[in-house]
Amino acid sequence: MDGKRKPELLIPASCLEVLKVAVAFGADAVYIGGEVFGLRAKAKNFSREDMAEGIRYAHEHGVKVHVTVNILAHNRDLAGIRAYLKELKKLRPDALIIADPGVFTLAGEICPEIDRHISTQANNTNAETFLFWYRLGARRVVTARELSLREIREIRQQVPEDLEIESFVHGAMCISYSGRCLLSNYFTGRDANRGACTHPCRWKYLTAPAEDAERLEEMEKETRPEERMAFLQEETRPGEYLPVLENERGTFIFNSKDLCMIEHIPDLIAAGIDSYKIEGRMKSALYVATVARTYRKAIDDYLEDPALYQSHMDWYREQIADCTYRQFTTGFYYHNPSSEDQIYDSNTYITNYICLGIAEGEDAKGYTVLHQKNKFSVGDRIEVMKPDGSNPEVVVEEILDAEGNAMDSAPHPQQELHVKLGGIPQPFDILRMRKE
Structure with a gap:
């Protein structure tokens, strides 16, 4: 690798199913939220049982799990946070993502064996802030989104090598300073910081x-x-x-384009960033698979040979545009955002594909088993999205319900289906259809 630092690819997961998809499609680590004390209360989030299973599954596949405990706590929250940290101590995730100094202190007392990472919500904009957290025992600090690559590179040079730097490289941008909205x-009356x-x-x-x-x-x-x-x-x-x-x-009140750094992997590596974070703990399995697969290949290609990375640039651009997005920007990394980085006429996502379901395996007849997410019909030509980067097209030849009854189409979300295709998907392959 010619001395190039190999970064971690950190992928969000809204639920256990999406965590397993993230693992299959190339995550080095995933970050998840429990049902309390995280900043995505509207996400599905993980029950205690699902979190235990997710951590076990990820660790079996060599993938780390980071858990968000990043609300800005009020005094009334502290007793619940103590109890939650005791539960996390038993579950043994690899890291906790924390913004509040009080929560950070409690985590150090209750579960010191779990790494503590400082959330972007803590407004980490200079080397002295990074050193402050390092002296208190932080293993990693997440950069504020307002930093340029030049500033991150300077911070990397001024902090110890064993203090890791994590930065967002893809996803929705907040209009408020480091998410403090x-x-x-x-x-x-609904608090973004809680x-x-x-x-x-x-x-x-x-x-x-x-x-x-x-x-x-x-x-x-x-x-x-x-x-x-x-x-x-x-x-x-x-x-x-x-x-x-x-x-x-x-001004900072309008709708921002989404961050995308897929064309700038060399600059991210040169800045010394240890972990490339994808935004999206409320996003779908299709989004997670698309972004994880594209960044996985881009990072690996560059580390193998920069010329290989450049030669695949059109593929990266094409693939990353297959998930939902609001046009793309490089955020603050090269310049302060201007009106060109905002979208004034619409807040809707661009969506090129819809997810039909995730392959769960095959039944005794060799039919693919899945739980349907969007409608499709016999005779449709669909794509099978695979972790290796291929998207073979297949025909839906037959659809059966869980009792073996034939169906012309599958209109009911979450219905168990057994589908005969012109090919057999592997578990966690995603069946998708281009949106008309």
Whole structure:
């Protein structure tokens, strides 16, 4: 590898099924949330039993598991956090992802044998912050998303080699500084820093109507000369105006494009980043498989031969666009984001494929067993997405329900199906269909 640092590919998992898909499609580590004290309360998340099974399964396949305990805790949370950390001590994940200093201290007291990683939510923007956490016993610090690659490279040079650096390389970007957002609280009373974000940054906002111009002019007089003010209203809140100041730093209330660094693996490696983190603990198995497979191949290709990596660039671009996304940006890595990194006309994802189901094995007749996720029919031509990078096309020749009754189509989500295909998928291969 010519001395190049081999990074960890860290993949999100919303549930046990997605964890197993992440393992199959190339994750070195997965990060998951329990049912409490994480920042994705709306995700499926893991019960204690599923977490135990997920950790066991991942470890059997040489994959690490990191568990999020990254809420900003209130005093009333502490007793529950202590009990939760005692449970995690028994389950023995590889690391805990923590933002709150109090939670960090409790984890060190209750389960010191589990590595502690400092969440991006802790606003880690300089070398002294990294050293502060290192002296307290942190094994890894996740960079704030506002850092450039140049800044990360400088931090790498100023901190000990055994302090690992983790950075997001793909997925949704938060409009607030390192995820510290109050917008959800303002509109709905649901706290983004305690796992209940309603994602108001993705809502549709309207400019103020002309008849209110006089009222808004009075508000605008309060701005400084170097600032500009606009007024917005969320579409379901007419007459409730949001003054938005814009200065040389821009505005931070609109819908960001998604981060994608698949074309910049050499720069990530040169910066000395130890773990490449994919955002998406609320994303589907198809998304996880697509992103994990593409980054796995890109990283491995580059470490084998930079020329090989460059020669496959069109394939990486094509594959990464097969999952849901909101157009792509490189975030803060090369420059401060501008209007070119925002999407003003829509908050919807681009979706090129739909997932039909995940192959679970085959029955006595050699039919593929799966639980259906989206409708498909006999005669459809579908793709079998495989961890090796291939997507062979097959024909749906026959569909049977769990009792062996023939069906022309499969319209019911989560129904057990036995499907005869022009080929036999392996367990965890994903059956998908291009969206019309």
